[in-house]
Amino acid sequence: MKSNFNDKQIQILEVAEVLFAEKGFDGTSIRNIAKVAKINVAMVSYYFGSKERLLESLIVYRTSDLKHQLDKLLQEDLEPIDKINKLIELYINRINSNRGIYRILHFEFTTKKREQNLQAFSELKKGNLKSLETIIEEGQKKGIFRKDVIIPLITPTILGTFFHFHMNKPFFENLLNLKTEDLYNNYIKTNLTKHIQQTIKALLIYES
Amino acid sequence: MKSNFNDKQIQILEVAEVLFAEKGFDGTSIRNIAKVAKINVAMVSYYFGSKERLLESLIVYRTSDLKHQLDKLLQEDLEPIDKINKLIELYINRINSNRGIYRILHFEFTTKKREQNLQAFSELKKGNLKSLETIIEEGQKKGIFRKDVIIPLITPTILGTFFHFHMNKPFFENLLNLKTEDLYNNYIKTNLTKHIQQTIKALLIYES
DNA sequence: AACAAATTTAAACAAGCGTTTAATTTAAAC
DNA sequence: GTTTAAATTAAACGCTTGTTTAAATTTGTT
Numbered sequence A, B: 001m002k003s004n005f006n007d008k009q010i011q012i013l014e015v016a017e018v019l020f021a022e023k024g025f026d027g028t029s030i031r032n033i034a035k036v037a038k039i040n041v042a043m044v045s046y047y048f049g050s051k052e053r054l055l056e057s058l059i060v061y062r063t064s065d066l067k068h069q070l071d072k073l074l075q076e077d078l079e080p081i082d083k084i085n086k087l088i089e090l091y092i093n094r095i096n097s098n099r100g101i102y103r104i105l106h107f108e109f110t111t112k113k114r115e116q117n118l119q120a121f122s123e124l125k126k127g128n129l130k131s132l133e134t135i136i137e138e139g140q141k142k143g144i145f146r147k148d149v150i151i152p153l154i155t156p157t158i159l160g161t162f163f164h165f166h167m168n169k170p171f172f173e174n175l176l177n178l179k180t181e182d183l184y185n186n187y188i189k190t191n192l193t194k195h196i197q198q199t200i201k202a203l204l205i206y207e208s
Numbered sequence C: 001a002a003c004a005a006a007t008t009t010a011a012a013c014a015a016g017c018g019t020t021t022a023a024t025t026t027a028a029a030c
Numbered sequence D: 001g002t003t004t005a006a007a008t009t010a011a012a013c014g015c016t017t018g019t020t021t022a023a024a025t026t027t028g029t030t
Helices: A008-024 A030-037 A043-049 A051-063 A064-073 A080-097 A097-107 A113-139 A151-167 A169-175 A180-205 B008-021 B032-039 B042-048 B051-063 B066-074 B078-097 B099-107 B112-141 B151-167 B169-175 B179-206
Strands: none
Touching: A008 A043, A008 A051, A008 A097, A030 A043, A043 A051, A043 A064, A051 A113, A051 B032, A064 A080, A064 A113, A064 A151, A080 A151, A080 A169, A080 B112, A097 A151, A097 B066, A097 B078, A113 A151, A113 B169, A151 A180, A151 B151, A151 B179, A169 B112, A180 B151, A180 B179, B008 B032, B008 B042, B008 B099, B008 B151, B032 B042, B042 B051, B042 B112, B051 B099, B051 B112, B066 B078, B066 B112, B078 B099, B078 B112, B078 B151, B078 B179, B151 B169, B151 B179
16 A cells, blocks of 8 residues: 655654654644654645645555455454454554554544544544444344344453553552563553453453 | 642642543643643642652542442442442442543553553552452352352453443433433443343353 | 731743744755 | 756754743741
């Protein structure tokens, strides 16, 4: 997939991503970005028009191919529960290796200030939900999954668990003795992912 | 419980809570707070010292009695699963009726900027985890709960699900046709709470 | 009523903000 | 090699920021 941004823009976007994620949109100044990216302050306005439009560009830049990955997964020849597990893995993996942008999305697009820019993001979420629905309904038809689950609330459980864990990173680093970044990442890739898969599986299959 | 803040301070704190939650800490100015609270800009410095210390005071003001509520729950004479359900209900209820401060905690205390102020908040979280552990271990001893769950990851699932739902409020309002604030709140109190309880119960009891 | 302390005010402070301007350098086109 | 366009720069713009100051007002105490 070809990007619509040139090298300089990408350079700016990637610095902005790091800083927005670290200190928030309002907590980051254009001069701040310029200094780290080693460019002139005017370049942001020159290339993106404004700070606000820089944020919009950043989101487009980072979220454009998730849908494609999900579609591919849907067409694989797997049992529903394995698809669910793969979907969870895909989500966690993807978000974990793009922590910056997802933290930004999580933060900035839930404040009242930025409700209008929500359109494209909302479409993305609707598409993701549709994919999940397809998988679960398949499992329900096969009689594997129970039918009294509220499907739209499953995404919050998957993503929310990850986010809440990650948002409290210092707390869990301390609690679980994850002293290095590698240990932390590995815990996510193994234990946290497994916990989420275990949770969703139990929810979908357990008969009370 | 007697508060350490006088009327004027409380007036400022409650305005700050609303604005911080709406627009973030960095997105809210002292003049902004002063205008809404109908006080002079200097009063914030006068009563709290600085904007940063205003935030700290706000957290103390709002989180001081959660521990007490949890302790009370622990001592009730209930089956472990009922305690878990009540704990979930307590969490959701409490956070939902103090959305402001929890959104602020969620936002502001996960950025690198404010890692140092984390102490008191971290203690609160550790206490909460301890309470949850006590309940679950009780259920495990009784042979009701399975033993291969990762207890510290259960809180992220409970709170993360709620937060992710709430952070995407506009999306779910639209998706689930929750046109009024009442409908939205009612959905949380019934469906979302039930979903979380169902999820945790399945996780704790289901044998694969 | 008189004094002292606490509260509230308007004004000022320096610093930082996002953005624009106009001049200069670099690159591309012919 | 000259011309035209794009990219980059330093400086300035007007505005907002958090905080301090010093004077004015209110409140409490004797």
